Amino acid sequence: MIEKFHMADMVDKFEAANPGKTVTIVEYPDNQALSNFALQWSQDKSSQDIVVVDGASVAVQFLAKDLIVDFNKTDFFQGPTAKENFVGETLAYDSLGDVQFAIPIGLETYNISANKTYFAEAGLLDADGNIPEPKDWDELYDMAAAMTVRDGNTVTRPGMTIQWGPNAVSTMIAVEQAVRGSFYKDDDKTLTFDTKEMRDVLEVWKKGVDAGVFSIDTFANKDAGRSNFNAGNIPMVLETAAHVPEAAPTIGEENSVVLAMPGSMTNGSYGFTAGVIVPSASKNQDLAIKFIQEGMMSDVQVAVGLEWGKLPVIKDYFDQIDAPWKTAMYDLVKISKPAPMYRDLPEIQVTGKQLLQEYLTGAKDVDTFLTEFEALIEKSNKNAD
Amino acid sequence: MVITAVRPTLPDEPVRTRPDKVGKRRKFSSGVLFILPAFLFIFVFMLYPLVSSGYMSFTEYNFVYDDAPKFIGLDNYFAAFQDPLFTTALRNTFVYGVFFFVTVMASSLVIALLLFQKLRFNAFYRSAVFVPIVVPLSLAGLVFLWILQPNYGLLNHILGDVLNMPFLAQPWLSNADTAMASIIVLGAWASIGFVTILFLAGLQGISQDTLEAAEMDGAAGIKKVFHIILPSLRETYVLTGTWTIIHALKVFVEPMVMTDGGPGTSTLVVYQQVYLTAFTYFDMGYASAMGYILGLIILVLVVLNFFIGKIRADKDA
Amino acid sequence: MLRAAQRREQAPIQESKRRKVKSSFLSKFWFHLVLIVLAVLFLAPLVYILLNSFKSADEIFQVPQSILPKEWTLENYAAAISKGFIDYFRNSVVITVGGVLLTVLLSSLAGYGFAKLPFRGANFVLLTIVATLTVPLVIFLVPMYLMENEVGLLDTNLGLLLPNVAVSLPFAILIMRASFIAIPKEIEESATMDGAGVLRRWWAVMLPMARNGMVLVVIMTSYAIWGEYTIAKALTMDPAAMPLSVGLTLLKGEVWQYGILAAVIVLAMLPPIIIFIIFQKHIVAGVAQGAVKG
Numbered sequence: 001m002i003e004k005f006h007m008a009d010m011v012d013k014f015e016a017a018n019p020g021k022t023v024t025i026v027e028y029p030d031n032q033a034l035s036n037f038a039l040q041w042s043q044d045k046s047s048q049d050i051v052v053v054d055g056a057s058v059a060v061q062f063l064a065k066d067l068i069v070d071f072n073k074t075d076f077f078q079g080p081t082a083k084e085n086f087v088g089e090t091l092a093y094d095s096l097g098d099v100q101f102a103i104p105i106g107l108e109t110y111n112i113s114a115n116k117t118y119f120a121e122a123g124l125l126d127a128d129g130n131i132p133e134p135k136d137w138d139e140l141y142d143m144a145a146a147m148t149v150r151d152g153n154t155v156t157r158p159g160m161t162i163q164w165g166p167n168a169v170s171t172m173i174a175v176e177q178a179v180r181g182s183f184y185k186d187d188d189k190t191l192t193f194d195t196k197e198m199r200d201v202l203e204v205w206k207k208g209v210d211a212g213v214f215s216i217d218t219f220a221n222k223d224a225g226r227s228n229f230n231a232g233n234i235p236m237v238l239e240t241a242a243h244v245p246e247a248a249p250t251i252g253e254e255n256s257v258v259l260a261m262p263g264s265m266t267n268g269s270y271g272f273t274a275g276v277i278v279p280s281a282s283k284n285q286d287l288a289i290k291f292i293q294e295g296m297m298s299d300v301q302v303a304v305g306l307e308w309g310k311l312p313v314i315k316d317y318f319d320q321i322d323a324p325w326k327t328a329m330y331d332l333v334k335i336s337k338p339a340p341m342y343r344d345l346p347e348i349q350v351t352g353k354q355l356l357q358e359y360l361t362g363a364k365d366v367d368t369f370l371t372e373f374e375a376l377i378e379k380s381n382k383n384a385d
Numbered sequence: 386m387v388i389t390a391v392r393p394t395l396p397d398e399p400v401r402t403r404p405d406k407v408g409k410r411r412k413f414s415s416g417v418l419f420i421l422p423a424f425l426f427i428f429v430f431m432l433y434p435l436v437s438s439g440y441m442s443f444t445e446y447n448f449v450y451d452d453a454p455k456f457i458g459l460d461n462y463f464a465a466f467q468d469p470l471f472t473t474a475l476r477n478t479f480v481y482g483v484f485f486f487v488t489v490m491a492s493s494l495v496i497a498l499l500l501f502q503k504l505r506f507n508a509f510y511r512s513a514v515f516v517p518i519v520v521p522l523s524l525a526g527l528v529f530l531w532i533l534q535p536n537y538g539l540l541n542h543i544l545g546d547v548l549n550m551p552f553l554a555q556p557w558l559s560n561a562d563t564a565m566a567s568i569i570v571l572g573a574w575a576s577i578g579f580v581t582i583l584f585l586a587g588l589q590g591i592s593q594d595t596l597e598a599a600e601m602d603g604a605a606g607i608k609k610v611f612h613i614i615l616p617s618l619r620e621t622y623v624l625t626g627t628w629t630i631i632h633a634l635k636v637f638v639e640p641m642v643m644t645d646g647g648p649g650t651s652t653l654v655v656y657q658q659v660y661l662t663a664f665t666y667f668d669m670g671y672a673s674a675m676g677y678i679l680g681l682i683i684l685v686l687v688v689l690n691f692f693i694g695k696i697r698a699d700k701d702a
Numbered sequence: 703m704l705r706a707a708q709r710r711e712q713a714p715i716q717e718s719k720r721r722k723v724k725s726s727f728l729s730k731f732w733f734h735l736v737l738i739v740l741a742v743l744f745l746a747p748l749v750y751i752l753l754n755s756f757k758s759a760d761e762i763f764q765v766p767q768s769i770l771p772k773e774w775t776l777e778n779y780a781a782a783i784s785k786g787f788i789d790y791f792r793n794s795v796v797i798t799v800g801g802v803l804l805t806v807l808l809s810s811l812a813g814y815g816f817a818k819l820p821f822r823g824a825n826f827v828l829l830t831i832v833a834t835l836t837v838p839l840v841i842f843l844v845p846m847y848l849m850e851n852e853v854g855l856l857d858t859n860l861g862l863l864l865p866n867v868a869v870s871l872p873f874a875i876l877i878m879r880a881s882f883i884a885i886p887k888e889i890e891e892s893a894t895m896d897g898a899g900v901l902r903r904w905w906a907v908m909l910p911m912a913r914n915g916m917v918l919v920v921i922m923t924s925y926a927i928w929g930e931y932t933i934a935k936a937l938t939m940d941p942a943a944m945p946l947s948v949g950l951t952l953l954k955g956e957v958w959q960y961g962i963l964a965a966v967i968v969l970a971m972l973p974p975i976i977i978f979i980i981f982q983k984h985i986v987a988g989v990a991q992g993a994v995k996g
Contacts, residue, residue, distance in 0.1 A: 026940055029951045032664045033939055038449050039847055040856075047857075047939065061667075064450045154551055157536070166645060217535055219648045220558030224534070231763035233536065250760075343450070346665050351470070358649035361561065415900045416824065419815030423808040423871050424827065430868030431834040434845035441841075448844065496740065499733050506734075512978070513741035516748065518921075519974035521929030521947050524967045528747050531960060537763050539750050574744065579922065586914060590884060624880055628873065631835055638931065660840045673841045680837030687832060 002027050004308050005052070005106060005274070006300050014295035023291060031058060037279070041067040046281035049288040056094045056102045056275025060341050060384050063101050069278040071100040074289055081293050081314070090313045093338040094275045096384050102275030103292055105301070106310030109271040109329070109336045110174030111241035112160075112259040115251050118235035122146045136262045137179070137204040145213045147235040155212035161225030162205070163239035164360065165218035168353040170339065171238065174270035175201055177337055178263035184340075191340050191348070191377050194370040202359070202366055209360045219357055240272075241332075242309035244325055258325040264332060271336030273313065344380035351376055442673035449667040461674035471675055473650045474658040478679070481569060481654060482633035488573045489580055489629050494618075496577065497584035498610065518578040526642030529571045533557040533643075558644050561651035568639040568652055575639075576632060580625050587621030588614070623694035630686050634679065655679045748971070755779070755964035762960045778965035782953060787969065789942055790949030794928060795973075796859045797945055801866045801927045805874050806919050808867070810912065813878025814904050818890065828875075835872045843936040850937055857943040862934055866927045874919045881915025882908060928974055946970050 002008070002025055011023045026048075028034075034053065040046060042065060053059045062068045077083050083091060087107065094102035119131050124143055126132045134140035144159030163171045172193055176183040180197040184190060208214035215234070217224035226243050228234040232251045237243070238261060247256045261269070276296060278288045301312035302320045309325075311333065312318045318330070339345065352373060359369035442461055444454035465471045500511055517525065532539040541554035557563045595617060637656035640646055646653035655675060663672035750769075754762060755778050757771040816828055846865060847856070855861030885908060893907045909916075934948045941949060950966050 027952050028939060029935065029948060032935065035449070035664050035667060036847065036936065036939055038667075039844065040851055042448070043848070043851060045851065061449050065452070067449075151551065154554065165647075215535070215556075216559040216648070217556060220564070220644050221530060221534070222645075227763075228536070231537075233763065344666075350661060350665065354470075354647065354650045354653070357647050361559075361648050363561070363649055363651075416815045416819030416821040419819060419904075420812045420824075420827065423812035423875060424831070426808060426864070426868045427831055427834060427871055430846065430865045431842065431872075432830070433849075434842035435834055435837060437845040438837075438841040496737075499737055502730075502733060504730060504733055504737070506737075510737045510741055513744045515978065516975065517744055518925050519928075519978055520748070520967070520971050521931070523929070523931045523947060524950070524970055525747070527963060528751050528967060531963075532747060532750065537767060539746075539767075542767055574747070578744075579925075582918065582921065586918060590914075620880060624876065627832075627876065635836075635838060637838070656838045656840070659838050663840050663844070669841075669844055676838045676841035680833070683836035684833050687836065688829075 004304065004310065005296075006304050009300045009303070010291075010295035010298065013298055013300065014291050017294060018290070021287065023295070034058065038062055038067060041279045041281045044281050046279045046283075048279060049282040049284045050291065051277050051279065052105070053102065053275045053277060056104060056273050056277075057339050057341055057345065059094070059102045059275050059277050060096055061343065062277070062279075063096065063099060063384070066280055068101055069280055069282075069285060071103060071278075071289075072098060074285075076100075076103070076289050076293065079293070081297050085315055086313050087311070087315050087318050088334040090273060093271065093273050096341055102277045103297075104273035104313045105276055105296060106242075106274045106304060106308075107271065107313055107333055108240045108242040108273065108310055109333050110163075110171065110239060110261075110269045111264055111332060112261050113229055113237045113239075113241055113244045113247065114257045114259040115229065115232065115235050115247070116255040116257050117232075117251065118147045119143075131257060131259055133260050133265070134262050137201050140262055141204050141208055141213065144208065144236060145211065148211075148213045150212075155215075158215035158234065159213045160208070160236040160238065161215045161218060161228065161234050163218055163222070163225060163237075164216060164353070164356060165220075165222035165224075166349070166353060167222065167239065168356045169349045170270055170272075172198075172352070172356065173339060174264075175238075175261065178261050178267050178269050180263075181267040183337070189340070190382065191342075192374065194374050199366065199370070202369075206360060206362075206366070210362075216357075216360065241325075241329065242311075245307060245309045245323065253324070256325075258328050258332075260328065260332070268335030268337060269332060271333055271338060274310070340382070341384045342380060342382045343384060344382070348376060348380055438669075438673040439677065441669050442677050444670045446670040447667050448669050454670065457670070461671050462678065464671065465675050465678060470650065470653070470658060471655070474653045474655045475679075477565070477650070477652060478634055478636065478654045478656075480565065481572070481636050481652075482630075484569045485572050485576075485633040485636070486629050488569065489576050489633075490625065492573065493577050493580035493584050493625065496581045497588055498614070500581070500585060501588045514581055515578040517575050520575070522575055522638045523642055525575055526571060526639055529567065529574075530558070530643050533567055535559075559648055561648055564644050564648060564652050568636070568643055571639045571643065572632075572636060576629070580629060583625045583628070584618070584621060587618045587624075590621075591617045619694050623691055626690040626694070627687050630690060631683055634683050634686075751964045751967050755961065755968045757961055757964075759959060759961050778959075778961040779969070781959075781962045782965040782969060786941055786949060786952070787966075790944055790946045791969075791973075793859055793862075793943060793949075794945040794947070797863045797866065798924055798927045800859075800863045801870065802920055802923045804863070804867045805870045805923045806916055809871055809874035809878045809919055810909060810916060811904070812871075812875045813880075813912075813915070814882050814908060816875065816879045817882035818908070819900070828879075831872045831875060839869065839932050843932070846933070847936055855937075857938050857940040859943065861937055862943075862945065865933050865937070866930055869930075869933070870923045870926055874923060877918050877922070878912065878915045881912040881918075885911050924977065925974060 007025050011025060014023060015021060031054070034051075037046070037048065037051060041062070059068065071077070086104075090104045090107055091100065094100065094104050114131055116125075116131060119125050122143075124131065124146060134143060140160075146159070147157075148155060148159040149157040173183045173191075176193060176195070176198050179201060180195060182188075183192070185192045205214065209216055215225070217228075221227075225234065225237040225239060226246075229237045229243065230247045230250055232247075236259070241258045244256045244258050276292050278285055278292075282288060297314055299317055299320070301314065301317045305311045305318075305321050306323060309329075311329065312321065342348065355364070355369055355373050355376070358364045359366060364372070441454055443456060443458060445451070445457050445460075446454035496514055500507060500514070504510070520528075535541060535554075535556040540557065544553045545551040555563065557567050591614065595613065635656055636654050637660065640652045640654055641657055641660075644652045646657055656679070659672050659676045659679070662668050662675065753769060753771060756774045756776070758773060758775050758777065761768075761772060816824055850856045850861050855864070889911065890903055890907060893903045898906065929947055930945070931947045934945050938944045938948060941952060944952075947970075950970060953962060953966055
């Protein structure tokens, strides 16, 4: 993440502007480290002044014991980082009630990354040479099926990879938001997948898995789709669309396209950001906030967006992005929704992934799958603190 | 037969050395002193955490949300056995454990017997078998993950393109049965070397007299193996058995790296469920209870293994 | 091959020479066959990784792939080494060497105590020690973490070395205990008559005879600590303090670039393999020495 966010540039910028101050960046391997940090914070010690969390919503849990700073209670939102300068609803991604527990950085949203070469090969391009937008999942299935390559009975190249690994529940949320315009029940706060629209999608997914049109290699290796896409080995991948620019160097910029999944242009998708948090135990909070303002919320975000598809959260910098996928992404980001801020969301994600995989491999039928999933949501703690 | 008398090694035979009283008293104190340093280490880093998490297993304690553990008696233990994820994980752990135990014990013993023949190229064979133990398991898991990839992996390439049997190629880790088989293979690949060394050490320990006596009796080949060699390895079985039982049921890194417990829950093991509960859900109380259940099961099996070995040896002596 | 097999067989064969040679040639053929197949299976993943570490990124994903690199490149090694590898490596060496020395010392003391100096409650203590082995390490991590945080051992080599020793000790004690028990009591008794004190007997008489067990403990402990992941991941947050097993995961970046991963794995395996090759003779000698004492 350090490299991806060009943090060294942020540090250089900050240190040049503030002589005598040094910033040390340390990378942590995965989110387990967060629980270590939290343990340390709860003893009122902290080795960090700022932590950047991938998927900011996991940070919400640290509000419970006031382990992290509420930015609304600081003077962060002044000058260039005033609230009105942020893109769309991004600040809402990392806030709960009137508490701003993290500052978003690197906007992303779920959609389809497509490799145009294969669409041309299969004769799927429209008269203008563009990929036509699939209206519904049946159409999307047909496109994927048309690009699936078989050798006898074995599929040698599936048409599409859907992120059904550790982020399976995020995928379901994104897809449901797109096809139905919401992933909540009527109360607008209880997650549900037992809906007519989602059942239709699930049916198509199962059909695709059985036919080998949708690959299931993300079960074991969450990066399978992405690696294959980057290597030019798969026509479509449904996961965070931020990966599109990544593939450009190998498959060609004109061939790496963000394709709207069915419904997403009207209903949006699932959006998320990384989040910058400041532990309450930090002894240098003022300096930390200054660094976020001057170093992180700077024009460095433009380069990050161009290279990694993690879009700037500050409007001025967003406008400086110039890439073929920008408009599509921007329209999408504006209407996308953040994940529910449940205390038990991690458990819903892990168990939900297991249930979905059991359904897709035929171990459970659709009714059992949805009943168990709804029961899981039902018994979860859906408060944030 | 004379043989087993020379093999005094089974534990719990302190009676053998019984000198005069003075000697015994001196031994009492010095024995404690010899053990003390190691014990202190284990006490501070293992026993204290063991007791501390033992207490936590009787409490409700989410270490991110709760200020202090709340005592709830045996509730976590009752909850575990009604939790379908835990029982599934337990069943998977046993499936893995049984296959792992049988594969590792049997292959290691056979390989040790083969290496014991001191054939030509013995050094090469030995190195080949031992080398996997030097590869850190987390990295070995990545290697296997890579080999088993459906489209650019080595295994499917060999099956499809080299052996020309493409119908055998498949997404190994995305199917419940082959995924479990894959992690068993990784576990065995990584462990057989060490267990083989333990068996070889046991074989080398069989006295020349024993082997020669067998030679005189005209016991040849397979017969010699079954009647002389295998029975003389009892204390080695205790050691290898203990090691293998513990490693079989504490399996974690293999499924974590290769399958993340999937597809579905088909390779979810207890250790991983404990890990998730502790470090993703922060539920230390419940995680500790599940860890303790696994620990008790392993302890029972290890003790059982110990006594089976002991009884058999006693009967023999 | 035939001649060689015969020659090697000649010494031990006493009777019915001809028949035996024939049957043993046949069985030797099968033995070799089995061992060759096994050797291939055990080595294939490692050879595959070694070869891939010399391939460029494009070549690795080629379908169908070639086993040998078409163009040999060292770029993966350059990439692996440039990123903090040296720090991780040094930490691993310090933790492993220190940990192994401590484990061997403590386990051969304790193993001797359990084997030859029985005291009341010894079995109970032994059982308690074995019991610590059976519980998943994860549930120890939080208490361990809080303890080390309290005394400032987090993110230090010592902070990893000590718990690693504690975790390695129980099984090491079992091994050492077994090897001391295997030493006939007469040997020690004769030393006692010479008037040697217990510490001297342990050091000068018993320890050399238990070399077999010590070699096993060294092998087991060094590889266990070198590859240890769970503790290291929990108790280090600063890359400067991480050993290879955890630090290497930081080289992953966004997605594992397989070529770099391969280079990293080769580099992580190299030191233990070298140690293994150096000590190979000793391992065999140590193990074989058991035969003499019988």
